[in-house]
Amino acid sequence: xxxxxxxxxxxxxxxxxxxxxxxxxxxxxxxxxxxxxxxxxxxxxxxxxxxxxxxxxxxxxxxxxxxxxxxxxxxxxxxxxxxxxxxxxxxxxxxxxxxxxxxxxxxxxxxxxxxxxxxxxxxxxxxxxxxxxxxxxxxxxxxxxxxxxxxxxxxxxxxxxxxxxxxxxxxxxxxxxxxxxxxxxxxxxxxxxxxxxxxxxxxxxxxxxxxxxxxxxxxxxxxxxxxxxxxxxxxxxxxxxxxxxxxxxxxxxxxxxxxxxxx
Amino acid sequence: xxxxxxxxxxxxxxxxxxxxxxxxxxxxxxxxxxxxxxxxxxxxxxxxxxxxxxxxxxxxxxxxxxxxxxxxxxxxxxxxxxxxxxxxxxxxxxxxxxxxxxx
Numbered sequence: 001x002x003x004x005x006x007x008x009x010x011x012x013x014x015x016x017x018x019x020x021x022x023x024x025x026x027x028x029x030x031x032x033x034x035x036x037x038x039x040x041x042x043x044x045x046x047x048x049x050x051x052x053x054x055x056x057x058x059x060x061x062x063x064x065x066x067x068x069x070x071x072x073x074x075x076x077x078x079x080x081x082x083x084x085x086x087x088x089x090x091x092x093x094x095x096x097x098x099x100x101x102x103x104x105x106x107x108x109x110x111x112x113x114x115x116x117x118x119x120x121x122x123x124x125x126x127x128x129x130x131x132x133x134x135x136x137x138x139x140x141x142x143x144x145x146x147x148x149x150x151x152x153x154x155x156x157x158x159x160x161x162x163x164x165x166x167x168x169x170x171x172x173x174x175x176x177x178x179x180x181x182x183x184x185x186x187x188x189x190x191x192x193x194x195x196x197x198x199x200x201x202x203x204x205x206x207x208x209x210x211x212x213x214x215x216x217x218x219x220x221x222x223x224x225x226x227x228x229x230x231x232x233x234x235x236x237x238x239x240x241x242x243x244x245x246x247x248x249x250x251x252x253x254x255x256x257x258x259x260x261x262x263x
Numbered sequence: 264x265x266x267x268x269x270x271x272x273x274x275x276x277x278x279x280x281x282x283x284x285x286x287x288x289x290x291x292x293x294x295x296x297x298x299x300x301x302x303x304x305x306x307x308x309x310x311x312x313x314x315x316x317x318x319x320x321x322x323x324x325x326x327x328x329x330x331x332x333x334x335x336x337x338x339x340x341x342x343x344x345x346x347x348x349x350x351x352x353x354x355x356x357x358x359x360x361x362x363x364x365x366x
Binding site for chain 2: 029118181
C-alpha cells in the first residue's frame with residue numbers, strides 16, 4: 001500500500017520539485033523574518049547555533065518568539081510548554097483541515113514527517129491544491145524553506161542589523177503576499193468565501209484594537225477568530241455534500257498552471 | 264531560581280509545537296462525515312490566513328501606508344490570477360517603491 005508513495009513514482013518526484021519551486025519564495029520570506037527572530041534569540045542569550053537548532057526543529061515564528069521570551073525570563077519548563085502551545089494552537093486547526101485533504105491510505109510515517117514542517121506557509125500553499133495532499137510536495141517545500149529559516153535566524157543572532165531597513169521592510173510582506181494569493185482567487189467564484197475573507201480582515205483589525213483582545217498574542221487572536229468566524233460560516237452556509245474540493249472548481253490561470261506542471 | 268538548560272528549553276519548544284501538528288494529522292485518518300465540522304474545516308484556511316495577514320501586514324512595514332498599499336495591490340493581483348510568487352513580489356515591490364516617497 002505504501003508503495004504508491006515511494007519516490008520511485010514520477011508523480012511524487014514531480015510533486016517534490018513542485019514543492020521546491022513553490023518553496024523558493026517561501027524560503028526568501030523566511031530568511032528575512034527569521035533574521036528578526038534571531039535578534040530576539042540573541043536578547044534571550046542564545047548562541048547562533050542554539051537559535052539555528054531551535055528554528056530548524058520548531059519552524060514557528062510566533063511560537064519561537066514566545067519561547068525565546070520565556071527563556072529570557074528564565075521561565076519554568078511548564079511555562080514554556082504552555083506558552084508555546086497557546087502561541088501555536090492554530091497548527092492544530094491546520095492539521096485538522098489538512099487531514100481532510102489527505103488520502104486515508106497515507107501511512108503513518110508520512111503523516112508524522114509532514115507534521116514536522118507544518119507551517120503557516122506550507123499549509124497555505126498545500127490546502128487548496130487539487131486532489132489529495134501529496135507528502136512529497138511538502139517535503140520539497142521543507143527541504144528548501146527549513147534550512148533558510150534556520151540559517152536566517154542564526155545569522156540574525158550574529159548580525160541583526162546587517163539588512164538595511166528599506167529591504168527588510170519590503171521583504172517582510174512577502175509571506176503576506178503569498179497568503180493573499182491563496183485566499184483571494186477562490187472568492188471570485190464563491191461569494192461566501194469572498195465575504196468571509198473581508199469579514200476576517202475587519203474582525204482581525206478590530207480584535208487587534210479592542211480592549212483585552214489586543215493584549216493577547218496575535219497567534220491567540222487567530223485561533224479565537226478562526227473558531228468563531230468559521231463556525232458562523234459553517235452554520236449559515238454549510239457546504240453541499242459533494243463539495244470537498246474547492247480548488248478543482250477554481251479555473252484561475254494559476255491553478256491551471258499548477259495542474260499542467262503536475263501532469 | 265536554579266539554572267535551566269537551554270537545550271531542554273529548545274526540546275520542550277519543539278515537543279509542544281510538534282504535538283499540535285502531529286496529533287490531528289495522524290489521528291484523523293478518515294474523511295469526517297459531520298456536515299458542520301466539514302463546513303468548518305472548509306472555511307478554516309480562509310479565516311486563518313486572512314486574520315494572519317491583516318492587520319499584521321501594515322504593522323510589518325516602516326509605515327502602515329506602504330503595508331496597506333501592498334495589501335491592496337496584492338488583492339488586485341491575486342484577483343486577476345497572478346500566481347503565488349508574482350503576488351508576493353508585487354507586494355514587496357509596492358512597499359519598496361512607496362517607501363521611497365512615504366518614509
